[in-house]
Amino acid sequence: MGPTIHDVARLAGTSKSTVSRYLNGQQVKKATQEALDKAIKELNFHRNANARRLVLDRTNIIAVVVDNISNIFYSGVIRGIEGVANVKGYNCTFLSWTSNYSEEISFLNLLYEGQVDGIILVSFQKRKNEDLERIRESQYPIALIGDHGGMDGIFAVDVDNAAGVYDIVGYLHSLGHREIAYISGPQHAAANQHRFNGYLQAMETLGLTYRPEWVVESDWSSQGGYRAMQQLLERKGFSAVIGSNDEAATGALRAIQEHGLNVPKQMSVVGYDDISISEWVYPSLTTVRQPFEAIGRKAAEGLVQQIEGVQDKKQEAIHLLKPKLIVRDSCGTK
Amino acid sequence: MGPTIHDVARLAGTSKSTVSRYLNGQQVKKATQEALDKAIKELNFHRNANARRLVLDRTNIIAVVVDNISNIFYSGVIRGIEGVANVKGYNCTFLSWTSNYSEEISFLNLLYEGQVDGIILVSFQKRKNEDLERIRESQYPIALIGDHGGMDGIFAVDVDNAAGVYDIVGYLHSLGHREIAYISGPQHAAANQHRFNGYLQAMETLGLTYRPEWVVESDWSSQGGYRAMQQLLERKGFSAVIGSNDEAATGALRAIQEHGLNVPKQMSVVGYDDISISEWVYPSLTTVRQPFEAIGRKAAEGLVQQIEGVQDKKQEAIHLLKPKLIVRDSCGTK
């Protein structure tokens, strides 16, 4: 298994207790320190993490569970989480729950089995309320990013999805648009519902008429946005379209151009998310930027507080962060 | 810490040994099995992973170390790795070495400290040959994806970068292009060097003249590709440009269009990587698709073999997988 603390002790002519103390930063005599340094180097000694964790009942690891590791969407969130975690002395490990999410919510086992000190669930897709209930009743440190299902007693951070779309509609309205189509995301996604609510609310507030035939559902992929837009183009009558995420908006952009219409002169397009490519499609996409890094930071801070017992369970709350409109070239005046 | 095997034993009226055996799938009497099931359920018992790992000296975890978790580039690779790993009974955990890669190659500590059974380094950027040497001399299971620095005794899987660009030049040549510009990636990246070599080789084989002023360096970002293309456009004389990755090519596409040239009629553009967005930029990008998933699978298989002692260290080798040209709309005849 590699050298142990005993081997070091023997080589340095001292006891394992002294070695342990030295490794944990306690004071030892200068002579012993030198002997220990020498022995550790010579043996290439490393403390066994599993033995430490067993006795300490602590791992200093935070698990970040996402649905798809490579989702570009998460880049900023992850940066935020890692930043806070590292400062506080934790390492992050990332898992996809596609492989982990069977009948039981098996990522909870990471906690039950003592593999990690806490979990951040990134845009957790609950299948039933029971899932959230299970998370709540496990008394372990957990932070949710995304849908919290309106359940309290769970620490959750989310972006104010409704506000983002609300702002978009307001912006289009200020450019003179009155007829605004909408490409929604998948029904079941909570974020999608909130965004759509923002659309409805804004339309109503601004006195615009909501036309069901100007709303088409997509799966939030470019492909899906492309197809949705093709359907919308047959229905006519609107001068702007909102994609409920940037990928769908990118697909829509393509469909409009293939249809022979100029963006932004004949049709305005807005996305949502501000993924990195949005600046580089043609024309560059007006969109809404989510405060990803801030979300990640907030979640990590809340989690660490739970782990270290600072946070009173009662004080747990849902934190909503506001997104920001990014104006580029894909919208014109009507 | 939660209930232990002792608690279960007491409640079920048996010994801890029997509990342990049952949990490990050995035969017990039907009566005891029922008592155990009941006790386990009642206590919500879960085995402590750290205690198990300590005694078994095995974690069944594979660490996948990447430079940036959210790099879309890795999506397929990760899928490949996870697929094989799960079948073989391992869980994957993903780490970024930006946070981990200090003076010491600290991800090696994951092995020394017994935190994981093996490591897959995805497109490892060595800083000095000493790094590879350290990896080799640590006798632990490690697989490299990407640059292997020509060093043997290390299990490495890589894509045949030169072949990909070679094919691109051949394709452009077949369309009638004779003057072909090139947007390179960062000098230090090994993949970039191989790709550029492919460019040079192909030019020579096909009898085309290599003009240094038609090669500009980028940082492989869209922004970088955009700037590089602006420089190239001032120099004129070529009818096609190869971006050494899709992001740079996307930026180039944009610069060309802003410059008033039509793609593909007046300028052909090719990318490299086939990232998901490439199909959706306008015009859709002809590019080279890397066998990402196959790479991931190959690396995971090699690693598991090392862990399980099947693989003779001598047999370790460098595996080169071939990419494939994907023809879309961004190239025209000359």
Added chain:
DNA sequence: CTCTTTTTTGGGAACGTTCCCATTTTATCA
């Protein structure tokens, strides 16, 4: 029913640490 074989069980050591407590060594002060 007894003897043998097979199955099931329990006790205890081991894995490599940390931490408490008692003891020894060193430092301080009069």
Added chain:
DNA sequence: TGATAAAATGGGAACGTTCCCAAAAAAGAG
């Protein structure tokens, strides 16, 4: 120098498992 305080050290239990070995129970054979 001797008494006392402070610093450094060593021994041993504990953390929650697994696994070996011996003992007990059950099953099978005659």
